[in-house]
Structures are given as structure tokens and as C-alpha cells.
Amino acid sequence: MDKHPIITDLETRKTSKHYDPTRRVSSEDMEVLYESLRLTASSINSQPWKFIVIESEEAKGRLEKTFARKNFHNKKHITDGSHVILLAHNPRYAIEDFAKVVDTDIANGRGDNSSESRNRALSKFSFAESKMDATRNNAEWTKAQVYIALGNALHVLARLDVDGTPMEGIDPELISEEFEQELDGYVCEVALVVGYHHPEGGNAKLPKSRLPRKDVLKIL
Amino acid sequence: MDKHPIITDLETRKTSKHYDPTRRVSSEDMEVLYESLRLTASSINSQPWKFIVIESEEAKGRLEKTFARKNFHNKKHITDGSHVILLAHNPRYAIEDFAKVVDTDIANGRGDNSSESRNRALSKFSFAESKMDATRNNAEWTKAQVYIALGNALHVLARLDVDGTPMEGIDPELISEEFEQELDGYVCEVALVVGYHHPEGGNAKLPKSRLPRKDVLKIL
Numbered sequence: 001m002d003k004h005p006i007i008t009d010l011e012t013r014k015t016s017k018h019y020d021p022t023r024r025v026s027s028e029d030m031e032v033l034y035e036s037l038r039l040t041a042s043s044i045n046s047q048p049w050k051f052i053v054i055e056s057e058e059a060k061g062r063l064e065k066t067f068a069r070k071n072f073h074n075k076k077h078i079t080d081g082s083h084v085i086l087l088a089h090n091p092r093y094a095i096e097d098f099a100k101v102v103d104t105d106i107a108n109g110r111g112d113n114s115s116e117s118r119n120r121a122l123s124k125f126s127f128a129e130s131k132m133d134a135t136r137n138n139a140e141w142t143k144a145q146v147y148i149a150l151g152n153a154l155h156v157l158a159r160l161d162v163d164g165t166p167m168e169g170i171d172p173e174l175i176s177e178e179f180e181q182e183l184d185g186y187v188c189e190v191a192l193v194v195g196y197h198h199p200e201g202g203n204a205k206l207p208k209s210r211l212p213r214k215d216v217l218k219i220l
Numbered sequence: 221m222d223k224h225p226i227i228t229d230l231e232t233r234k235t236s237k238h239y240d241p242t243r244r245v246s247s248e249d250m251e252v253l254y255e256s257l258r259l260t261a262s263s264i265n266s267q268p269w270k271f272i273v274i275e276s277e278e279a280k281g282r283l284e285k286t287f288a289r290k291n292f293h294n295k296k297h298i299t300d301g302s303h304v305i306l307l308a309h310n311p312r313y314a315i316e317d318f319a320k321v322v323d324t325d326i327a328n329g330r331g332d333n334s335s336e337s338r339n340r341a342l343s344k345f346s347f348a349e350s351k352m353d354a355t356r357n358n359a360e361w362t363k364a365q366v367y368i369a370l371g372n373a374l375h376v377l378a379r380l381d382v383d384g385t386p387m388e389g390i391d392p393e394l395i396s397e398e399f400e401q402e403l404d405g406y407v408c409e410v411a412l413v414v415g416y417h418h419p420e421g422g423n424a425k426l427p428k429s430r431l432p433r434k435d436v437l438k439i440l
Contacts, residue, residue, distance in 0.1 A: 004252045006379055010259040010372075032224045034437055038430050039230040041374055043388050047430060051437045059440035100431065108429040127389070140360055144367045148386075151371020154261055159226055166368075168263050169347070182438055209328040210258050210267060211321065217254055217271045218402055220279035
């Protein structure tokens with residue numbers, strides 16, 4: 001029996017260890033990726049994220065500087081990869097942030113703009129509040145939402161036949177300093193390198209390896 | 221210009237608020253979902269997850285009991301949805317867990333089984349160690365990986381034309397008690413309801429709504 005195309009896509013995708021510096025991802029493909037990130041689902045539709053795309057040589061130079069203290073081995077991805085996306089979360093997702101979502105919903109025709117209806121929609125914010133610590137920090141919750149976007153993006157790249165490498169080995173503090181203006185208080189703890197693997201490189205020819213089904217999935 | 225099929229898939233998917241209790245997802249589609257979850261990418265290929273599928277009436281009855289204290293409104297999804305998947309993470313991902321990954325890799329033909337090569341592979345565990353707190357808990361890191369699987373799963377469901385509802389409104393403590401044996405110390409803080417939306421129900425006919433591009437994405 002032929003494999004389902006979804007499985008073929010996921011089995012074919014690889015986390016590249018070595019990118020081809022001569023190849024760039026087309027703007028058409030990047031456009032699909034950007035829109036896919038924006039369309040990602042999140043808890044209470046909170047969308048507590050910012051995606052900063054590092055495309056220009058100038059921006060790459062700025063990102064390279066953030067590898068001054070650690071994870072030097074990942075620096076080559078910045079130059080060799082086509083694009084790098086910084087996935088950042090809002091560590092203090094507040095009612096004002098959720099109000100933007102609610103007002104966008106109303107503008108898009110979801111619910112009317114009576115104050116009763118708007119207040120009912122806003123009341124869902126109690127869930128974000130329940131995720132706050134004593135300092136009103138709900139970063140663990142918002143960070144998790146960003147990883148939904150990452151999982152979505154990796155699937156999108158597999159469909160586009162573009163390689164992607166999630167990169168947690170970065171320096172959130174130096175990134176916060178260097179991209180202070182763009183991040184505007186959001187925190188970046190994971191990035192996604194996008195490009196094409198080097199024809200000679202790394203693990204491109206190795207078989208995909210995952211734990212056996214019985215170790216990770218049980219049907220009750 | 222026609223929309224890219226990836227965008228059409230993502231725009232069409234909806235987080236259902238009301239499932240059709242008469243419809244069940246085919247075992248073929250569920251099989252694709254299970255394999256997709258297993259194939260999900262994770263940091264250092266750690267795969268720090270367990271997916272517990274609630275399919276039988278008996279298992280649904282057990283899951284219903286965990287809504288005894290809170291989130292009563294989500295209980296209906298358990299009975300009306302076709303399947304519920306508990307996505308659980310390992311709060312104390314240890315070297316023994318990573319050794320299973322390394323040995324599976326070797327068995328699958330990635331690297332040889334010399335002790336030098338195995339030790340080199342095992343040394344990547346230092347990254348998991350860097351994510352531990354003073355009690356050797358690295359749950360924030362492993363939980364994030366589970367959300368990559370969730371993002372992947374939502375994209376898979378969109379392609380299969382199956383509805384899915386991520387559900388953080390659950391009771392991790394009661395789930396740990398009820399499914400103690402199956403979870404084996406793993407923690408479930410998010411579940412995924414899978415099924416078909418009710419023809420009369422909820423938000424199926426409302427337009428999709430997301431923040432505008434300028435609020436969430438910036439190209440540098």
C-alpha cells in the first residue's frame with residue numbers, strides 16, 4: 001500500500017545540520033510560511049507572539065553578534081541558512097493584549113460590537129490570568145503557544161520541500177538586547193533556520209529515527 | 221491568483237466548540253495522526269512525550285471523571301468528540317531516557333555502535349541538563365516539545381479535513397491520578413479533541429480571525 005502523502009512529507013523532512021549558502025528560499029514560499037505562522041491556533045486565540053524574520057545581511061550581522069557568549073556552533077546557520085525566524089512570546093500577556101484580539105474578531109465579523117458581547121468575549125481572559133504567577137508573569141503559557149506555531153511551521157516547510165532547523169541553542173538575553181526595539185518586551189527562546197541543506201552535508205542521507213510506537217503511544 | 225493549498229487548509233480548519241456525537245473518525249485517518257505525532261521533531265530528538273488516546277467508552281468514562289473539580293464546560297467534548305488524545309511530557313527527562321533515543325538511532329542505522337560513537341551521541345544530553353532546575357526538573361523544556369507535536373497534529377488534521385480542539389482547560393492532577401499507570405510519571409497539561417463539528421454548532425460558520433500581519437510579523 002502506498003504511504004499517505006502526509007507521512008511521506010514528515011518522513012522526508014530533516015533537521016539540517018549544514019545549510020547551502022548559495023541557495024535562498026523564494027519569496028513565494030516565505031510568504032506561505034509567514035501567513036501560516038499568522039494563522040496558527042493558540043489558547044483562547046491569544047496569539048501572544050511576534051515573529052521577527054532575519055533576512056537582510058544587516059539583520060544577519062546583528063543576529064551573529066548574539067552568539068558572542070555561547071552556542072558558537074550554531075552561528076554558521078545564520079550565514080548559511082536563507083532566513084532565520086525569531087519566535088518570541090509575550091511574558092506578560094495582559095488584558096490589553098487580549099482586547100486587541102477581541103476587537104480584531106469584532107472587526108472581522110465574529111460577534112457584534114455591543115459592550116455586552118465585547119465584555120463576554122473579554123471574560124475569556126480569566127484563563128490567561130489563571131496562568132500568571134505572583135508577578136503576573138504568564139510566560140510558560142505564552143511560550144507553549146509559540147511552540148504550536150513552530151510545529152505548524154515545520155509541517156509547512158515539509159510540504160514546501162524547504163529545510164528547517166529549530167534552534168533552542170541561542171542566547172535570549174543577548175537577543176533581547178540586540179533586538180530590543182523590535183521585540184518590544186517579548187522574549188525569544190527559540191529560532192527557526194530556513195533554507196536548503198548542503199548537498200554534501202551532515203545528516204541529509206541518514207535514515208529518520210524515532211522511538212517505536214509502543215514507547216510513545218497507547219490507545220485506551 | 222489562487223490561494224496556496226497550505227493556506228486554504230489552515231484557513232479552513234476551525235477549533236470546534238461543539239462536536240457531532242454521531243460521527244467517528246476513521247481508523248485510517250487516526251493512523252495517519254498517530255504516525256505524524258510519532259514523527260514530530262523535538263529538541264536533540266529527545267521525544268520526551270507520551271500520547272494516550274482515549275477511544276473506548278471505558279476510557280472516556282475515566283477521562284470524564286477528571287472534570288469533577290473544574291472546566292465542566294469541556295466535559296461534553298469527551299462524549300461528543302470521536303477521540304481525545306492526552307499529550308503528556310516527562311517532567312524529569314534523564315540520561316536514561318535519552319539513551320533510549322541514542323540506542324534507537326544506532327539500531328536504525330544512524331551512527332555505529334562503538335562506545336566512542338555512542339558516547340559522543342550521549343553527550344548531547346548536556347543540553348537537556350542545562351534546562352534543569354535545582355531539583356533536576358526540566359518540565360518547561362519537555363512541555364514545549366509536546367506543543368511542537370500539537371502544532372504538527374493540528375496541521376495534519378487540517379489536511380485530513382478532521383476537526384480538532386486543543387484543550388488546556390483540563391485538570392492535570394486528577395488526570396495524573398486516574399491515568400497514573402498509563403502516564404507513568406509523565407504530566408498531561410494539554411489534550412486534543414478530535415472529531416467532526418456539529419452541523420448546527422458553534423463557530424463553524426464564523427470567519428476565521430487573526431491579528432493583522434503588521435502586529436505579529438516583521439521582516440528585517
